[in-house]
Amino acid sequence: MSDNTADPRLIGARVAPKRSLRFSWSDPLFRSIVWQIVIVGVVVSIAWYLIHNTNENLTARRIATGFGFLDRVAGIPIGESMIDYNPAEHSYGRALLIGVLNTLKVAVIGVVLATILGTLIGIGRLSKNWLVAQLTAFYVETIRDIPLLLQLLFWYTVLQGLPTARQAWDRNVNGSVFLSNRGIKVPLLVWEPVHGWALLAFTAGLFGTWLWSRRSRRIQAETGARPATWPVALGLLIVPPVVVWLALGAPFQIDYPALRGFNFQGGGTVSPEYFALLLGLVIYTAGYIAEIVRSGIQAVPNGQWEAARALGLRHGAILRQVVLPQALRVVIPPMTSQYLNLTKNSSLAVAIGYQDIVSIANTTLNQTGQAIEGIAVIMAVYLTISLSISLFMNWYNAHIALVER
Amino acid sequence: MIRYVTSGAMALIAGMLLGSGFVQPASAQGTGSATLDATRTRGQLLCGTSGQVPGFSLPDSQGVMRGLDADTCRAVTAAALGDVAKVKFVPTTTQNRFTALQSGEVDMLSRSTTWTLGREGNLGLMFAWVNYYDGTGFLVKKSSGVTAAKQMDGATICVQPGTSTELAIxxxxxxNNMKFTPILIQDLSELQSAFLSGRCDAYSTDASALATFRFSQGPKAADLVLLPDIISKEPLGVMVRKGDDKWFDVVRWTFIAMVTAEEKGVTSSNVDSFMTSTDPDIRRLLGIEGDLGKALGLDPKWAYNVIKQVGNFGEMWDRNITPMGVPRGINNLWTKGGLQYAPPMR
Known part of the structure; x- marks a missing residue:
């Protein structure tokens, strides 16, 4: 806009004459104000009625209320926790936090794995290979038709059929990975602060690589020649962490699981409850994601395939560089619902004993009697997680849409 | 299952949100007990039970609910409505039992529930009486070689969530400065199958339930060992809502009447012969003299109905618990070294 062009809205003569509000039903402005007051009034009075009534009833039932219980010592045992937890000293609040983390642990990994598996199966359904196409079609139809709860119970029962800890299946080189009905036991690096620093150096290297590849892209846009990325990336990703690790004494100690007493001690564990839940959710959701991916690919006009083939691209390259990027735009919105579904379905964990937020909040509300507060916590947690997923996916969707030309 | 778990809580919340005094039916005249009036209007007493624990409440092959908890429901039904057939058993889980009672889904809860201060103080509920003095025990496999609870450092233990067992362990x-890994599964049969499959080293709950579970395993019972350690006090009681003291009295005194009947040797088969008894205690109990029934808002024959249709406490025990191979122990009458002591009915 140049300086001498005035905004037409600012020219007084063109502004519609301001009408005064008439207190008459025939005035649309008046009508809309009245309606808005009525609607807000109804909503507020319903909310007031519900809150007031709840308080009255709680008082009448002599049920204690409030969130004070969050600070009380929990005393409920938790089998699986990512953060330190001791029922004798930690509070209900911390127990619920562990529940949230456990829910996130299964939801985040589940979403990633379900996306990978679902995409592969969705592509498989369009395969020219008859066997692959039929097998994936069979997978999708079967998995989608069986209730998730049954699938979870099935996987949990299967995992319980594994040998007991004392006769664990030793599938490994020198007896360090064990498979039993107590879960999968793997050796674990003994974590020292040094490793944290090395990880930090690695992250810095990752950032450097990203900057470098941006620079390469710019040079490519300007000159047409792309400077090699991989030697720099390799150097940035490997050298700094190794140097940091060596400089700080190079500690390296592996904690091997060993059978002592009742169970394996040491090492890391993937519990059967977690594994069954993850397996069930991934396999179930992948069935739906496969269909979304298939429809997304089929939504890309055939002409795109033909044009790419005419350029001499191979099938794989066409899929990766021409079709999938365009399919992505169709796929993202329905994919968001699947991610939300997976997250919410993780609440079925109660059935197989994985302690997610629902399980821990249920136990909490049972031990403290704070049913309304407990359910409110569960709702708030799912609402927060779901809104975060939605926001991220909407942002990503907008980001992808910008690429469209 | 998830629906099952949260339905009670949801019902409670819906009730709290929408109902005004939702557990109190509008009945101005009557017994003075809203719950008693409601059961009479309905012609049915809704009793929350487990429906899964042999010896306490489990349907038999004819679908009839059997067990100590079930018979406790029947006794109160006989006292309140005069006919045991008017009882309706509502299955509840360990997690939805309190909300089911709070929200008015059931009139009373007879579900092997431990009497604790926290539950009475926080839940708006109260315990009418103890029908089983129990304690937390451990069931292990014989092959594990464990003979005492203190050998179980590092063990994995199967427990139902939301129970006092969870806290006791x-x-x-x-x-004892030991560590354990809990496996918490809501559904009892899922939990038990996790124990049998070896997912857990021990299954822990009230010793009574462990004994009856072991018994229900038939020939395989010999592979399971009930450890001698009892690590907590678990008085299992019958619960009602606070705020209806008349109903509380009915439930409490029905139970006391059954204990009194056992003390006096009155049973379901010989109760009629006591109608001519000269013992004033028995005459008051059976409603021949005095007006104890009126004081409770019940028929004068209330206790007679209970004894005639359900029996005394000893009969209830022999019918349900003795076949499971559990000795009477501290659940005997105080005169025989137990804890059941009936306050005077006068």
């Missing part, structure tokens, strides 16, 4: 391990 926690305290026990804390006192």
């Amino acid at each position: 926690n305290d026990f391990y804390r006192q």
Whole structure:
């Protein structure tokens, strides 16, 4: 806009004459104000009625209320926790936090794995290979038709059929990975602060690589020649962490699981409850994601395939560089619902004993009697997680849409 | 299952949100007990039970609910409505039992529930009487070689969530500086199958339930060992809502009447012969003289109905618990070294 062009809205003569509000039903402005007051009034009075009534009833039932219980010592045992937890000293609040983390642990990994598996199966359904196409079609139809709860119970029962800890299946080189009905036991690096620093150096290297590849892209846009990325990336990703690790004494100690007493001690564990839940959710959701991916690919006009083939691209390259990027735009919105579904379905964990937020909040509300507060916590947690997923996916969707030309 | 778990809580919340005094039916005249009036209007007493624990409440092959908890429901039904057939058993889980009672889904809860201060103080509920003095025990496999609870450091233990067992084990391990991994599964049969498959080293709950579970395993019972350690006090009681004291009295005194009947040797088969008794205690109990029934808002024959249709406490025990191979122990009458002591009915 140049300086001498005035905004037409600012020219007084063109502004519609301001009408005064008439207190008459025939005035649309008046009508809309009245309606808005009525609607807000109804909503507020319903909310007031519900809150007031709840308080009255709680008082009448002599049920204690409030969130004070969050600070009380929990005393409920938790089998699986990512953060330190001791029922004798930690509070209900911390127990619920562990529940949230456990829910996130299964939801985040589940979403990633379900996306990978679902995409592969969705592509498989369009395969020219008859066997692959039929097998994936069979997978999708079967998995989608069986209730998730049954699938979870099935996987949990299967995992319980594994040998007991004392006769664990030793599938490994020198007896360090064990498979039993107590879960999968793997050796674990003994974590020292040094490793944290090395990880930090690695992250810095990752950032450097990203900057470098941006620079390469710019040079490519300007000159047409792309400077090699991989030697720099390799150097940035490997050298700094190794140097940091060596400089700080190079500690390296592996904690091997060993059978002592009742169970394996040491090492890391993937519990059967977690594994069954993850397996069930991934396999179930992948069935739906496969269909979304298939429809997304089929939504890309055939002409795109033909044009790419005419350029001499191979099938794989066409899929990766021409079709999938365009399919992505169709796929993202329905994919968001699947991610939300997976997250919410993780609440079925109660059935197989994985302690997610629902399980821990249920136990909490049972031990403290704070049913309304407990359910409110569960709702708030799912609402927060779901809104975060939605926001991220909407942002990503907008980001992808910008690429469209 | 998830629906099952949260339905009670949801019902409670819906009730709290929408109902005004939702558990109190509008009945101005009557017995003075809203719950008693409601059961009479309905012609049915809704009793929350487990429906899964042999010896306490489990349907038999004819679909008839059997067990100590079930018979406790029947006794109160006989007292309140005069006919045991008017009882309706509502299955509840360990997690939805309190909300089911709070929200008015059931009139009373007879579900092997431990009497604790926290539950009475926080839940708006109260315990009418103890129908079984129990304690937390451990069931292990014989092949594990464990003979005492203190050998179980590092063990994985199967427990139902939301129970006092959960807290008792926690305290026990804390006192003894030991560690354990809990496996918490809501559904009892899923939990038991996890124990049998070896997912857990031990299955822990009230010793009574462990004994009856072991018994229900038939020939395989010999592979399971009930450890001698009892690590907590678990008085299992019958619960009602606070705020209806008349109903509380009915439930409490029905139970006391059954204990009194046992003390006096009155049983379901010989109760009629006591109608001519000269013992004033028995005459008052059976409603021949005095007006104890009126004081409770019940028929004068209320206790007679209970004894005639359900029996005394000893009969209830022999019918349900004795076949499971559990000795009477501290659940005997006080005159025989037990804890059941009936306050005077006068």
